[in-house]
Structures are given as C-alpha cells and as structure tokens.
Amino acid sequence: MARMPQITAGELVRFLKTQGFFEDRQAGSHLTLWHPARKVSVTIPVHSGCDVGRGLAARILKDAGFPVEDYLRLR
Numbered sequence: 001m002a003r004m005p006q007i008t009a010g011e012l013v014r015f016l017k018t019q020g021f022f023e024d025r026q027a028g029s030h031l032t033l034w035h036p037a038r039k040v041s042v043t044i045p046v047h048s049g050c051d052v053g054r055g056l057a058a059r060i061l062k063d064a065g066f067p068v069e070d071y072l073r074l075r
Contacts, residue, residue: 005054005072008051011075017033031043040065
C-alpha cells in the first residue's frame with residue numbers, strides 16, 4: 001500500500017469534485033460533499049493554512065469509495 005501524501009483540504013475537495021461529488025452543505029469549517037449516484041456523503045474539515053492529516057485523508061477517500069492507490073493514480 002502506498003503512503004498517503006500530505007494534502008490540503010482544497011486538493012481533496014478538488015479531487016472528489018472531479019469524481020462526481022458536489023457541495024451539499026457547510027457547517028462552520030466542515031464541508032459536506034454528496035455523490036448522487038453512489039448515495040454517499042463525506043465531510044471534510046476545511047481549515048485555512050492547515051493540511052488534512054494523512055490518516056484522515058485516507059479515511060475520507062475510503063469512505064468515498066477510493067483506495068489511496070486510486071487517488072495517487074488519478075490526481
């Protein structure tokens with residue numbers, strides 16, 4: 001398994017939007033994205049100036065249905 005790189009919330013949101021997710025709602029600094037075909041939602045903490053932790057980013061991708069290898073290949 002490849003190691004998840006440090007990424008920002010913006011990079012993660014951009015990747016998920018290219019895969020069919022769209023912004024559903026935002027509460028404070030947490031953005032929720034929804035994929036209508038898969039009927040799955042993921043919440044991403046969007047804190048300015050901070051990276052998303054490697055483990056959290058990998059977990060968000062897994063919840064969205066993408067292994068880390070797919071993210072590394074498709075980004």
